[in-house]
Amino acid sequence: MANPRRSSVSFSSDPPSPAVAINLSLPSPPPQQYNQWSSLLFLKRPHAFPFLLLCFLLLTWVSLKFHHHYHQQQQDFDDPQGQQHQEGRVYRGPDELANLKRYDPSPSSKDFTDDRGWLLNPIAAAQRAGLSGGAQSCVAAHVGQIRPGGVRGNHRHHTCNETFIIWGAATTFRLENALATEKGYAEVTIGADEVAVAASPSGTAHALINVDRARSTYFLGCQDTIISYSNSETDFKIWKDLLVI
Structure with missing residues (x-):
């Protein structure tokens, strides 16, 4: 009885040639895009809450100072004689x-x-x-x-x-x-x-x-x-x- 023919397959341990090598690594994001991703990830973390709160308080303080300055200027314009307290002086x-x-x-x-x-x-x-x-x-x-x-x-x-x-x-x-x-x-x-x-x-x-x-x-x-x-x-x-x- 004749033996069936076996197909011989040879495996080579040699690495593929550079011409056919497959690069499976992902491209690195540009530095600017990487910084944006890092900022978003930081803001999503729990320990970012104090930082956000500090920013909110700072913006609120700036807004109140601007409003007070504008209101004081409007009062001075509307009532130059004034009856207001300013820097410890009383205007009558x-x-x-x-x-x-x-x-x-x-x-x-x-x-x-x-x-x-x-x-x-x-x-x-x-x-x-x-x-x-x-x-x-x-x-x-x-x-x-x-x-x-x-x-x-x-x-x-x-x-x-x-x-x-x-x-x-x-x-x-x-x-x-x-x-x-x-x-x-x-x-x-x-x-x-x-x-x-x-x-x-x-x-x-x-x-x-x-x-x-x-x-x-x-x-x-x-x-x-x-x-x-x-x-x-x-x-x-x-x-x-x-x-x-």
């Missing part, structure tokens, strides 16, 4: 520096008016308005008129506090105040359609100037001490631009 409005409170006496105002008109108690009105240094009582009172262009006051009482009610015409009230301006006084103008309560503490100069072209100013002055104008209790002609005392 003109009426506050002049120690004055103005009112609307129209019938629509219910603060001190009714169908008959307006009525004010000078002592109580100054206290309610928070004015400092006003008369504590009305020991001496005077009512006066100031024609257009006229001036009353321009003096300083050393022994009494004084409270004023002012109405009737456009009137400028000037009060000595070292904190007001480089001039050493605060000055505000009351409209002809307004009523104002003003206080002048003892030792503080004051003046009322009618700046209206046609109407007269009327005022009530209330002093808590009787003043003698013939002695040194009062200084006269404080401001040279206002000659009438």
